[in-house]
Amino acid sequence: MKHRQALAYFGGAPAFAQPLHVAQLNLPEWERIESRFRDIFRRHFFANNGPLVQALDVAFADYAGVEHAVSVTNGTLGLMILARALEISGEVIVPAFTFPATAQAVAWAGLTPVLADVLPASHMIAPKTVAPLLTRQTVGIIGVHVWGRPCDPDGLQAFAAERNLTLFYDACHAIGCTHRGRRIGGFGSGEVFSYHATQVLNAAEGGCITTNDPRLADRLRTMRNFSPGQTFASVPTRINGKMSEAQAALALLSLEDLPDNIAANCARHDWYAAGLAEIPGVDLVRYPDGEDSNFQYVVIEIDADRSGIDRDIVFDLLAAENVLCRRHFAPGLHQLPYFAARGAAARGNGYPVTDRLCATVMQLPTGGTLARSDVERICHLIRCIVGDAETIVARIGGRP
Amino acid sequence: MKHRQALAYFGGAPAFAQPLHVAQLNLPEWERIESRFRDIFRRHFFANNGPLVQALDVAFADYAGVEHAVSVTNGTLGLMILARALEISGEVIVPAFTFPATAQAVAWAGLTPVLADVLPASHMIAPKTVAPLLTRQTVGIIGVHVWGRPCDPDGLQAFAAERNLTLFYDACHAIGCTHRGRRIGGFGSGEVFSYHATQVLNAAEGGCITTNDPRLADRLRTMRNFSPGQTFASVPTRINGKMSEAQAALALLSLEDLPDNIAANCARHDWYAAGLAEIPGVDLVRYPDGEDSNFQYVVIEIDADRSGIDRDIVFDLLAAENVLCRRHFAPGLHQLPYFAARGAAARGNGYPVTDRLCATVMQLPTGGTLARSDVERICHLIRCIVGDAETIVARIGGRP
Numbered sequence: 001m002k003h004r005q006a007l008a009y010f011g012g013a014p015a016f017a018q019p020l021h022v023a024q025l026n027l028p029e030w031e032r033i034e035s036r037f038r039d040i041f042r043r044h045f046f047a048n049n050g051p052l053v054q055a056l057d058v059a060f061a062d063y064a065g066v067e068h069a070v071s072v073t074n075g076t077l078g079l080m081i082l083a084r085a086l087e088i089s090g091e092v093i094v095p096a097f098t099f100p101a102t103a104q105a106v107a108w109a110g111l112t113p114v115l116a117d118v119l120p121a122s123h124m125i126a127p128k129t130v131a132p133l134l135t136r137q138t139v140g141i142i143g144v145h146v147w148g149r150p151c152d153p154d155g156l157q158a159f160a161a162e163r164n165l166t167l168f169y170d171a172c173h174a175i176g177c178t179h180r181g182r183r184i185g186g187f188g189s190g191e192v193f194s195y196h197a198t199q200v201l202n203a204a205e206g207g208c209i210t211t212n213d214p215r216l217a218d219r220l221r222t223m224r225n226f227s228p229g230q231t232f233a234s235v236p237t238r239i240n241g242k243m244s245e246a247q248a249a250l251a252l253l254s255l256e257d258l259p260d261n262i263a264a265n266c267a268r269h270d271w272y273a274a275g276l277a278e279i280p281g282v283d284l285v286r287y288p289d290g291e292d293s294n295f296q297y298v299v300i301e302i303d304a305d306r307s308g309i310d311r312d313i314v315f316d317l318l319a320a321e322n323v324l325c326r327r328h329f330a331p332g333l334h335q336l337p338y339f340a341a342r343g344a345a346a347r348g349n350g351y352p353v354t355d356r357l358c359a360t361v362m363q364l365p366t367g368g369t370l371a372r373s374d375v376e377r378i379c380h381l382i383r384c385i386v387g388d389a390e391t392i393v394a395r396i397g398g399r400p
Numbered sequence: 401m402k403h404r405q406a407l408a409y410f411g412g413a414p415a416f417a418q419p420l421h422v423a424q425l426n427l428p429e430w431e432r433i434e435s436r437f438r439d440i441f442r443r444h445f446f447a448n449n450g451p452l453v454q455a456l457d458v459a460f461a462d463y464a465g466v467e468h469a470v471s472v473t474n475g476t477l478g479l480m481i482l483a484r485a486l487e488i489s490g491e492v493i494v495p496a497f498t499f500p501a502t503a504q505a506v507a508w509a510g511l512t513p514v515l516a517d518v519l520p521a522s523h524m525i526a527p528k529t530v531a532p533l534l535t536r537q538t539v540g541i542i543g544v545h546v547w548g549r550p551c552d553p554d555g556l557q558a559f560a561a562e563r564n565l566t567l568f569y570d571a572c573h574a575i576g577c578t579h580r581g582r583r584i585g586g587f588g589s590g591e592v593f594s595y596h597a598t599q600v601l602n603a604a605e606g607g608c609i610t611t612n613d614p615r616l617a618d619r620l621r622t623m624r625n626f627s628p629g630q631t632f633a634s635v636p637t638r639i640n641g642k643m644s645e646a647q648a649a650l651a652l653l654s655l656e657d658l659p660d661n662i663a664a665n666c667a668r669h670d671w672y673a674a675g676l677a678e679i680p681g682v683d684l685v686r687y688p689d690g691e692d693s694n695f696q697y698v699v700i701e702i703d704a705d706r707s708g709i710d711r712d713i714v715f716d717l718l719a720a721e722n723v724l725c726r727r728h729f730a731p732g733l734h735q736l737p738y739f740a741a742r743g744a745a746a747r748g749n750g751y752p753v754t755d756r757l758c759a760t761v762m763q764l765p766t767g768g769t770l771a772r773s774d775v776e777r778i779c780h781l782i783r784c785i786v787g788d789a790e791t792i793v794a795r796i797g798g799r800p
Binding site: 025027030033034037038041044046047073074075076077080099100101104107108110196197204205226235237238239240242244246337338 | 425427430433434437438441444446447473474475476477480499500501504507508510596597604605626635637638639640642644646737738
């Protein structure tokens, strides 16, 4: 066991020579990319629903088991376009525990985001956390499939239908994941995926809106292009949300590689599960049995009461070892200036679960070429830190 | 002279074997692009204010003679971010004769676009077209430097200052253009450029916001990235408006080539001026003497009273010859569903000048490798069409 004195935080050599980021990128070989890019520059066709974007829309819809896929510049713009295309006006319930873009997109679409706390086990909203926030102005709910685990599609769908609320999803984490054997992509009125570099399907930057509603799909296709020349449907307002051919080329290559990348992620998740087993107060977030998951997130919760050490100290100690973890989604959205200025914290029952998750949750590196030995070394570091928690905390003096 | 019978519209062989689009693309050689792209993929740094975006922001600010340049995904997002960053709330005057994105961006930013007619000679708004539309809700004016000619910066600045209105600019056409010897980029509170493939500076897709206000620049830099981790200033809401490293690589190469590309455009414009001289009713839009222009737009107005033939017939006849002109900005924004639904046409003095320009203005091909002989052939076609106008119109039967 690596001892306290040997930890890099206290002057030892870092466990890794180079910084190890949370999302190791899954990238095709440059030669495959180059040949596609060369074709694009030969065709002189860079944007405006080009042949690669069209091919991607067909391929991704097929992959997600949904009728329509509409590629866009990035996931945030996808959410903005979807939220506006739904033709609702008023308040939309948004989880307090999510990436800020979920709420930002709702606000850009002219809707009022209202934050709901999440459940401790799922990290997600559910009818019981949404219900206290409903007013006569509530028109919709945006569920977020956090870590790629489904955000209670059955419960939320029934809840929304009973109350005539529009349900849609931020599915940025959830490419390839299933709920009751059905791929995420066709739940709610529409769902939005991310092809950001740190996602399991990597187009460097990019996003996609999916829906089974043909009329909505027409509206989405119209809205993503600002030009009045390509009008498939009458829409409230348009935007430049076009995906470029270069993005589509990368996404198509990444879609080819997706099964292999997910299998590799799954193996890494198993290695983490083994390596972190029975470390007191360190709990790995598990993926549902019998469903497909993309295992792109290796998430632990550190319960200081049992581990004897705060998440933030572990975070700093690992950073010193060049293991650069991430504390998504801290702070909770109710702490952001936009919501704080609107008195978000006073609404409903507050955000005790979000606050706790923001203080205890941490993502560990995965993806790319991260090897079994790397995973084992990271787990060993965490085991050493927790094993020596008392001494470390005494030396550091509590929270960093 | 090519006779009516020989025109492709009437069954002759097209003058050009391949379709000739309005904006022939200015692209660096693939070898230069490939080496930059290879570096990006080697660095694994694709977005998030990377080294190439930072270099571009410095280089473009220097080129435009302005303190701050903030690269963004595209011009529309630039306008949206700028409009929201200005912290105004209410009505903003927008030209009726502009690309729809100008008004769409204002609407996305939560402001109410109110359309102003333009002047016949400049094709742009001016204090006298703006004044009748002012109400107590008016908070700003967005000028558009149409075709890269300056949108009356002196007159609008004085007008806005007197009335305490915020003036900002859509400068998407105006890279490299000057007003009184000063580069566009530093006028109003902020200006927004486009690096779209069809612009003189081509990053396939892209945009940039410029300003001399350091506090506004901080807000813009914060807003373009949705992550709460990079906060330079407190902002109302954020967005994913990041420029990718690939876009920045293309923009930097295009910036290197810009003087040569502008010089080539300038020569083509001179060839057009010579080739179209003294064709009755066909007037070439001229660029201001003693100022820099980018000559990216070769714009003609066809006055049917003098030419004997409508713009739309000329457009169709040229299209048959594989000369694919463009009728920007038809229809006027007041005709778009968004504004029509709001009764835009009833406001102020209506849009007689915009309506006339939308019926008479047309852009001819330029840029890229368009040769002198191509320009001369296009001019010759137009001369033949106008010369034979009476017979053609009789045969077609008026407006197509």
